[in-house]
Amino acid sequence: MIKIFVSFATEDFVTPEHNDVLLRLSSILHSRGITGSFHVTGELARYLRKNRRTDVIEALKKHEIGY
Numbered sequence: 001m002i003k004i005f006v007s008f009a010t011e012d013f014v015t016p017e018h019n020d021v022l023l024r025l026s027s028i029l030h031s032r033g034i035t036g037s038f039h040v041t042g043e044l045a046r047y048l049r050k051n052r053r054t055d056v057i058e059a060l061k062k063h064e065i066g067y
Helices: 016-031 042-050 054-060
Strands: 006-010 036-040 064-066
Touching: 006 016, 016 036, 016 054, 036 042, 042 054
Parallel strands: 006 036, 036 064
Antiparallel strands: none
């Protein structure tokens, strides 16, 4: 059995398109049964909450979240 660890640093909270990339990437991984590890900065978490990006937050909940 092969195990793969996929980790992402998600630091860009200024570029709105970055959030769509996170949404798509987390959705692709989840649809293939792969759990990613997304390292989310506090600033990005606040940005997502402030801008009501619950779609991104819900997608990331299906993965491991690191800081």
